[in-house]
Amino acid sequence: MKTMSFVAAGVAAVAALAFFTMPGAGAPPPTTHLVTPQPLRLAPPRGESQPSSMGQVQLTFAPVVKRIAPAVVNVYARSVTQVQVNPLFSDPFFSQFFGATPEMRQRVQQSLGSGVIVRADGLILTNNHVVEGGTDIVVALNDKREFKAKVLTADPRTDLAVLKIDTKGERLPTVPFGDSDAVQVGDLVLAIGDPFGVGQTVTMGIVSALARTQGSANDYQFFIQTDAAINPGNSGGALVTTDGKLAGINTAIYSRSGGNIGIGFAIPANLARRVVEGVEGGGGVRLAWIGANGQPVTSAISESMGLARPGGVLVKDIYPGGPLANAGVKIGDVVLSVDGADVDDMQALNYRIATHKPGDSVKVRVETGKNARDVNVALALPPESPPREVTVIAGRSPLTGAKVENLSPAAALDLQTDLLAKGVAIVSVNPNSYSGNYGFQPGDIVRSVNGAAIDRVGDLGHALDSANHWDLVIERGNRKMTLSVNG
Numbered sequence: 001m002k003t004m005s006f007v008a009a010g011v012a013a014v015a016a017l018a019f020f021t022m023p024g025a026g027a028p029p030p031t032t033h034l035v036t037p038q039p040l041r042l043a044p045p046r047g048e049s050q051p052s053s054m055g056q057v058q059l060t061f062a063p064v065v066k067r068i069a070p071a072v073v074n075v076y077a078r079s080v081t082q083v084q085v086n087p088l089f090s091d092p093f094f095s096q097f098f099g100a101t102p103e104m105r106q107r108v109q110q111s112l113g114s115g116v117i118v119r120a121d122g123l124i125l126t127n128n129h130v131v132e133g134g135t136d137i138v139v140a141l142n143d144k145r146e147f148k149a150k151v152l153t154a155d156p157r158t159d160l161a162v163l164k165i166d167t168k169g170e171r172l173p174t175v176p177f178g179d180s181d182a183v184q185v186g187d188l189v190l191a192i193g194d195p196f197g198v199g200q201t202v203t204m205g206i207v208s209a210l211a212r213t214q215g216s217a218n219d220y221q222f223f224i225q226t227d228a229a230i231n232p233g234n235s236g237g238a239l240v241t242t243d244g245k246l247a248g249i250n251t252a253i254y255s256r257s258g259g260n261i262g263i264g265f266a267i268p269a270n271l272a273r274r275v276v277e278g279v280e281g282g283g284g285v286r287l288a289w290i291g292a293n294g295q296p297v298t299s300a301i302s303e304s305m306g307l308a309r310p311g312g313v314l315v316k317d318i319y320p321g322g323p324l325a326n327a328g329v330k331i332g333d334v335v336l337s338v339d340g341a342d343v344d345d346m347q348a349l350n351y352r353i354a355t356h357k358p359g360d361s362v363k364v365r366v367e368t369g370k371n372a373r374d375v376n377v378a379l380a381l382p383p384e385s386p387p388r389e390v391t392v393i394a395g396r397s398p399l400t401g402a403k404v405e406n407l408s409p410a411a412a413l414d415l416q417t418d419l420l421a422k423g424v425a426i427v428s429v430n431p432n433s434y435s436g437n438y439g440f441q442p443g444d445i446v447r448s449v450n451g452a453a454i455d456r457v458g459d460l461g462h463a464l465d466s467a468n469h470w471d472l473v474i475e476r477g478n479r480k481m482t483l484s485v486n487g
Contacts, residue, residue: 061190064244065202070142070173071117072192072200072238075126075149075163077134078110114193114237115139115163116246117174118276122147122165125272126236127251128154131161139165141172142200153275155285157416158354159251160272161236162279175238178245180268181341183207183224191228191250191264193237203229207247208263222351223265224248230264239266248272270355277357287354288379289409291322293419296345297334305334306370312336313349317420319409327375329366336365336372353379382409389457390427393435397464398472398485401433402426402440406457415443423447423475424460438483445475 113130117123124139131137137149147165154161183189187207195201205228226239230250239248248266278285294313295301302310312334318325329335337343338352339362356362358381363374390405405411407425412418415425426444429435446454449463450471464470468487473480 061202061204061242064190064240064242065192067173068175068190068238068240068244069192069200069202071175072142073115073117073124074140074194074200075113075115075124075130075236076110076138076140077113077131078136078138112194112233113235114233114250116236116238116249117172118177118246119280120171120174122167122172123152123276123279124149124163124165125249125276126161126163127249128156128159128161129251130236131163132156137163139163152279153284155275157287157414158267158271158275158285160249160267160275160285162276175240175246176244177269177273178241178243178247180224180247180270183210183241183247183268185210188242189226189228189247190240190242191226191230191234191237191266192240193230193234193250195229195231195233198233205229205262205264222268222271222347223251224268226264226266227262228264229262234264245269246272268351268355271351274355274357286358286381288356288358288360289322289382289413290324290349290353290377290379291319291382291409291419292324292329292335293317294335294346294349307334307367308370311342311344312367313343313346317418319419322409323377323380324364327364327377329364329375329377330368332368334367336367338365339363382413384408384410386456391457391461393461393464395465396487397434397467398438398470398483399426399435399440399446399460399464401430402435403428404446404457404460407445417443417445421445422455424454424457438485440474441476443476447473447475447480 113126115124115126115130118125131151131154134151137151138146139149140146147167149163149165152162152164185207189205189207191203191205193201205226207224208227209225224239224247228239234250235252237250238246239250241247246269248268249272250264250266252265274287275285292315294315294317297305297307297310297312297314299310301314315324315329315331315333315335318329318331335343335349338349341352343349343352353362356379358379360379361376362379364377366373366375385408386406388405388408388411390403392403393399393401403426404424405427407417407421407423409419411425412421415427417425424446426435426440426442426446428442429440446460448454449460450467450469452459452463454460454463470483470485470487472483472485474483475481
């Protein structure tokens with residue numbers, strides 16, 4: 001409708017001009033000139049000339065796809081799990097009383113995804129959820145050759161994994177990293193992967209949004225949103241810019257049916273690059289840490305604090321001696337940006353920090369009351385104090401079969417739990433053990449056993465072994481739960 005209004009206004013202006021310049025009586029009639037409307041032409045980028053033929057006007061991404069497609073692979077992960085056949089023996093105490101063991105059967109599970117070759121000697125980026133739990137990982141190249149792959153690292157916090165295949169010295173095509181911070185809403189992007197296992201597919205769309213976050217406050221889920229068609233099997237594939245640079249790793253879709261509805265998400269390339277650099281350096285995924293927890297500044301919080309506008313992260317917990325504390329930031333301050341990039345929640349703040357290396361200095365904009373200032377923050381690795389002291393609970397107790405460790409800032413980040421949490425956390429649970437049958441979960445924190453506070457793994461082992469009745473207090477998220485079991 002705006003276009004119609006613009007055309008109508010133009011016609012009216014021409015009529016008015018003709019009226020005021022009409023010659024006097026007796027003069028020859030004016031000559032009428034018909035003007036043919038010209039199509040709207042967009043100005044070419046600087047340094048480029050106007051197209052001189054229809055061939056130059058035709059738009060195609062074929063050259064980019066031809067260069068990038070050989071570097072996008074299929075990833076097949078196979079895992080074998082033990083499944084209990086007879087449910088009568090689901091209670092370990094019941095089965096022990098009757099002197100019988102449950103019948104177990106193997107179940108083979110397979111997952112399909114995509115991957116991106118980022119180094120010519122066979123280093124491949126994919127999603128953690130594509131290979132998680134997989135015992136046999138196979139990578140199929142664009143030319144149909146298949147290779148067994150080794151998982152060099154798999155990080156659930158970033159949902160990224162790095163694989164390595166043995167190319168016998170052959171140099172493979174790669175996708176170069178782009179600067180995902182330079183990506184803007186409205187940019188054209190291409191998604192390349194293997195949806196539903198039908199074969200390599202290329203789809204086109206635009207960047208629909210940036211800085212999409214979800215999950216817990218301690219993770220690094222910070223996504224590029226696109227309407228390029230992404231479907232199951234695209235996970236781990238490439239989201240590339242029109243000049244053939246890696247903008248992100250396709251990871252998820254929003255869908256009620258399981259199919260594409262135009263809302264797909266990709267992990268930004270700048271975070272993926274840091275994960276690859278950690279593997280190349282031999283230290284694994286070691287992401288920088290800022291040493292604080294916070295919450296988004298909503299309109300209500302902004303009004304109550306007298307702030308100019310909503311936005312930023314309100315610091316509610318700060319680790320003594322951590323990077324932010326050492327820079328003079330205190331509880332109640334609001335972090336507005338990191339190196340000029342706005343942050344509106346903890347995931348965005350964690351992401352901005354994680355794209356830097358430990359030891360880097362970043363400029364953080366902080367607001368205290370109505371006063372804003374810039375502070376330089378020296379980033380560091382989260383401390384492992386107390387030491388992790390990981391062990392698997394043995395013997396006969398409700399926690400038998402659970403892997404536990406001492407909580408430290410480093411362990412809290414791995415488990416995505418409270419930064420300042422202390423005590424003993426459950427890292428993993430064997431589903432066929434006592435702990436699995438009682439419903440314990442990774443991330444649970446054991447607070448006390450029979451009234452005795454649990455601070456270290458040694459305290460927990462002693463409390464469990466010295467009793468035949470157990471009253472446990474477990475913290476899960478913001479809830480405390482109790483469990484009472486007789487031996």
